[in-house]
Amino acid sequence: MLNEIQKQILAVVSGMAEGAQGAVNIRADGKKAYRSNTPNVRIESKTDKEGIDIFVEPHTVADHVYIPVVITEEGFHDVVYNDFYIGEGAKVTINAGCGIHNCSGCDSEHDGIHTFHIGKNAQVTYSEVHYGDGEGEGKRILNPQTILYLDEGAKVTLETTQIRGVDDTKRYTKAVLSGPNAEFIVQEKLLTHDNQVAESEMDIILDGENCRTRVISRSVAQDQSTQIFYPRVVGNCACFGHVQCDSIIMGKAKVRSIPEISCNHVDAGLVHEAAIGKIAGDQILKLQTLGLSYEEAEAKILEGFLR
Amino acid sequence: MLEIQNLRFTVDGGKDILRDVSLTIPDKRFIVITGPNGGGKTTLARSIMGINQPTGGKILWNGTDITNMDVSERAKLGISYGFQQPPRFKGMRVRDLLDIAAGEALGHDKACAYLTQVGLCAKDYVDRDVDASLSGGEVKRIEIATVLARRSELMIFDEPEAGIDLWSFARLTETFRSIHDKKEATIIIISHQERIIRLADEIILLANGQVSDRGDADVIYPKLMGLTMAGCNMLEVDRKC
Numbered sequence: 001m002l003n004e005i006q007k008q009i010l011a012v013v014s015g016m017a018e019g020a021q022g023a024v025n026i027r028a029d030g031k032k033a034y035r036s037n038t039p040n041v042r043i044e045s046k047t048d049k050e051g052i053d054i055f056v057e058p059h060t061v062a063d064h065v066y067i068p069v070v071i072t073e074e075g076f077h078d079v080v081y082n083d084f085y086i087g088e089g090a091k092v093t094i095n096a097g098c099g100i101h102n103c104s105g106c107d108s109e110h111d112g113i114h115t116f117h118i119g120k121n122a123q124v125t126y127s128e129v130h131y132g133d134g135e136g137e138g139k140r141i142l143n144p145q146t147i148l149y150l151d152e153g154a155k156v157t158l159e160t161t162q163i164r165g166v167d168d169t170k171r172y173t174k175a176v177l178s179g180p181n182a183e184f185i186v187q188e189k190l191l192t193h194d195n196q197v198a199e200s201e202m203d204i205i206l207d208g209e210n211c212r213t214r215v216i217s218r219s220v221a222q223d224q225s226t227q228i229f230y231p232r233v234v235g236n237c238a239c240f241g242h243v244q245c246d247s248i249i250m251g252k253a254k255v256r257s258i259p260e261i262s263c264n265h266v267d268a269g270l271v272h273e274a275a276i277g278k279i280a281g282d283q284i285l286k287l288q289t290l291g292l293s294y295e296e297a298e299a300k301i302l303e304g305f306l307r
Numbered sequence: 308m309l310e311i312q313n314l315r316f317t318v319d320g321g322k323d324i325l326r327d328v329s330l331t332i333p334d335k336r337f338i339v340i341t342g343p344n345g346g347g348k349t350t351l352a353r354s355i356m357g358i359n360q361p362t363g364g365k366i367l368w369n370g371t372d373i374t375n376m377d378v379s380e381r382a383k384l385g386i387s388y389g390f391q392q393p394p395r396f397k398g399m400r401v402r403d404l405l406d407i408a409a410g411e412a413l414g415h416d417k418a419c420a421y422l423t424q425v426g427l428c429a430k431d432y433v434d435r436d437v438d439a440s441l442s443g444g445e446v447k448r449i450e451i452a453t454v455l456a457r458r459s460e461l462m463i464f465d466e467p468e469a470g471i472d473l474w475s476f477a478r479l480t481e482t483f484r485s486i487h488d489k490k491e492a493t494i495i496i497i498s499h500q501e502r503i504i505r506l507a508d509e510i511i512l513l514a515n516g517q518v519s520d521r522g523d524a525d526v527i528y529p530k531l532m533g534l535t536m537a538g539c540n541m542l543e544v545d546r547k548c
Contacts, residue, residue, distance in 0.1 A: 204530045218398070246397060282394040285358055289379035290408045290453060300407065304399035 013097025014068035022064030034151035050079035058087030077108030088119040109141035121153040132165030139167040152179030192225035206239040221253035237266025243272040315363035339507040356388040356504035394451035408456035426475030
């Protein structure tokens, strides 16, 4: 049974609309709070460590999996291992939000280690929302790891969103596209403020013929916050990769963006772009000519940038 | 009514961009400001919108002194401005800009109507981001559509024809004509295009930061050529530069 604060956080991070259908596993303060399966999606608790195994049957059509995590216990440190086994030709959307409410002076932390084994021609959209609130001086810390292995023709879209409230985050993503014609798309959105620190490190290995990847990272660093990005793509065959990191920097924030592309094959086409800059003055002026105040214009620009 | 009294704009270093410009523009008039490059046209338009702060003189809009008001305040009083080189926005869609301009969620049909007025096929554009994926001409037409969506009393356009193809330009001139025919707004356009100049009630010739002439298109247009080329040795004197 969830308390009111847990329910509020769940509403922010779970991605579950009213009447949502699909398999569900809610984890609250390190314990299973709710679970339901569908005919094509089976969720089982691990027996050797904390976490769950999620099995999606081959050729599943448009199913949904929700595995939100909520932490409200003061000073709680949660480490969980979730392994996904996506069958051949399955099509599935997975929402894995995590929210921390911390009103204490002790740090609360959730480290989610997610490993995906994606079958031939399967299509997965994996959406992760991170959120923190509470007035305590203890930090809200999230350190997710996402490891993906893509078979032939598999397609994964990874959407990660962290907007406000998380004090420290160190994200690591690794994707190995071993099968031919696999595709991996990353859409990362991040907003930090006050003294928050966020680090995102990524290794994408393109081993399968004609596989593709596209990384689109958008971030806003406000106040005295710090962000560091290390997206690395390795092309070992005829393949295509594009990394685009855009950051808006405000106040006394600091942003480092260090994309790296490595071509180990003559037909590997890899591109990276990285840009860090403040909001352009003419963008603000344009929106002011449309009747917005300076503050409203700034908010609209950030809203669009992180959409 | 727009009243500009003894407006001056001097940049650091002492160069005068506007020198004592005074103008009165009655409501619902269609005015074209033209003249040679560097004559002060854009500075005057941006000063009316509040983007440039003049170093002397006054601007009154409907009797209110707006000289020290910021851009947002002037926009709320019914002044709008189409930029010569509009900015692009990563993540902001065409429909978002139109909604902000209109001050409401326009809905598909109304948003499309504004885009059609600037020669854009709405279904291809309304959900696109106003970013580097659009050409200069496309961004320019979207810019003009946002000014139309403001439905403001005073619309200022800075070289709306720049970068726009001939077919879209023809559609655009019809839009300006229609606004004027219906007496929907006072229109000030900075332009060098004869087709726009011919639509105007009055032409204002701005050169060297001053109003050097004003009147009907038939009278002013021939003077423009002389002013632009006057004194050029290569063209008029000894063919030496």
